[in-house]
Amino acid sequence: MSFTLYGDLGSGAFSAEAALAEAGAPYRFELVSLDKNEQKQPAFLAINPSGKMPALRLPEGEIITESAAILLTLADHFPQARLLPPQASNDRAKAYRWLAFMAGEIYPIVEIVDYPERFVAVEAEALRAKARERIRERILIIERMIEGTFLLAHGFSILANYTWQHSLDTVPPSSGTTGAGATGGAGPLPIPWYLPGSTQLDYGTSDFNRTQVFVVSYLWDIPSPHTTNKFVKGVLGNWELSGIVTKETGLAYTVFAGKDVSQTGLNVDRAQYIGGNPYGGNSCKSAPCVSWMNTAAFTQPAAGTVGNIGKGAFTGPGLFNWDMGLFKNILITERWRAQLRGEFFNTFNHANFTSPLSGGSNYPVLSQSSSTFGTITSANDPRIIQIALKVVF
Ligand SMILES: N[C@@H](CCC(=O)N[C@@H](CS)C(=O)NCC(=O)O)C(=O)O
Numbered sequence: 001m002s003f004t005l006y007g008d009l010g011s012g013a014f015s016a017e018a019a020l021a022e023a024g025a026p027y028r029f030e031l032v033s034l035d036k037n038e039q040k041q042p043a044f045l046a047i048n049p050s051g052k053m054p055a056l057r058l059p060e061g062e063i064i065t066e067s068a069a070i071l072l073t074l075a076d077h078f079p080q081a082r083l084l085p086p087q088a089s090n091d092r093a094k095a096y097r098w099l100a101f102m103a104g105e106i107y108p109i110v111e112i113v114d115y116p117e118r119f120v121a122v123e124a125e126a127l128r129a130k131a132r133e134r135i136r137e138r139i140l141i142i143e144r145m146i147e148g149t150f151l152l153a154h155g156f157s158i159l160a161n162y163t164w165q166h167s168l169d170t171v172p173p174s175s176g177t178t179g180a181g182a183t184g185g186a187g188p189l190p191i192p193w194y195l196p197g198s199t200q201l202d203y204g205t206s207d208f209n210r211t212q213v214f215v216v217s218y219l220w221d222i223p224s225p226h227t228t229n230k231f232v233k234g235v236l237g238n239w240e241l242s243g244i245v246t247k248e249t250g251l252a253y254t255v256f257a258g259k260d261v262s263q264t265g266l267n268v269d270r271a272q273y274i275g276g277n278p279y280g281g282n283s284c285k286s287a288p289c290v291s292w293m294n295t296a297a298f299t300q301p302a303a304g305t306v307g308n309i310g311k312g313a314f315t316g317p318g319l320f321n322w323d324m325g326l327f328k329n330i331l332i333t334e335r336w337r338a339q340l341r342g343e344f345f346n347t348f349n350h351a352n353f354t355s356p357l358s359g360g361s362n363y364p365v366l367s368q369s370s371s372t373f374g375t376i377t378s379a380n381d382p383r384i385i386q387i388a389l390k391v392v393f
Helices: 014-022 065-077 090-114 124-145 230-234
Strands: 002-006 027-031 055-057 063-065 156-164 212-222 240-246 252-256 318-331 336-346 365-367 386-393
Touching: 014 027, 027 386, 055 065, 063 212, 065 090, 065 386, 156 240
Parallel strands: 002 027, 252 365
Antiparallel strands: 002 055, 055 063, 156 212, 212 240, 240 318, 318 336, 336 386
16 A cells, blocks of 8 residues: 655655655655646646645545645654654654744745746736745744754764675776777777687676775764853854764776787786785785785786686775764854864775776776786875865855
């Protein structure tokens, strides 16, 4: 049994749709085009006689209109989604207050902005401009009530996501997503089809593949001290702490011969893997990482052959990064606010080495004949600190 939401893209139906999605409710979206004036056609007027969207059909068939009523109905239907703060709490009362404010003080003026000619026979544009001003004034009332980042919720929000995947393709290494050189892309040419093993060598892990990616972001509105002392409140109040933590596995790369051993003139020959652990002792603790690859496990292919290493057969070092932000919000006047922002990228200055590549990170190929074969020679950015002052008015 599913809900049906009637609305248009980019219309006020978004609030109902956001609530349905947040509640995890099953729903169907029925498009009613404002551009084609479909909201005033008999088919939709039978659903909402006032010719306005959103309208929501409940699974039992009842039609609900008026955004505030729709939102409250959905909050009732899905208590576990906690669309509203706890019952009888101050925050619940505040939520009702802002819902009524949007429905009563702001939404009616939207009609004047959208259709001023419905209200006056002349000077419709002047009326539209005035109505816009009113909306702005009223939205500013809400803005000024926001302490820190939240209007209703306090404290802490956190988002985490994890992906585990493996992307494979048949374009030659370092073609990225542009395709092989042969088809106008940026990558090298494929290994010719008539050479033994050619198809297998150009099939493998995609250049952009990261098998595991874990990202957590958080925002903490640090509670202001409960005191009447203006100085203490001014200094210790209105701080926000935010951050993004990323941990991901490395990018795939391919070991090339670095010479035209096959004499095809294409310069896409692979090195020859001759057995043993392809990775070195991993001694990256003290730069340079002399032994990311075990050079003794590779050699040049025999003359006239293309080597035996498949696309993306090896994986470079993973990445760990923690960005942080510490913000202090300063209320100057009703209208003017300032924010002092301290941003710390790679806060703990973790050394994130890049793959030991011959041609930079956009060219995930390592040349066996290079003098630095197997050695990591570069890293991502060290810690960077940025301090800024933002003024909002
Ligand atoms: N009171 C209604 C107002 C809805 C409303 O104004 N919707 C606009 C779209 S954002 C609409 O349907 N306008 C079409 C029209 O007035 O012809 C509510 O709160 O849902």
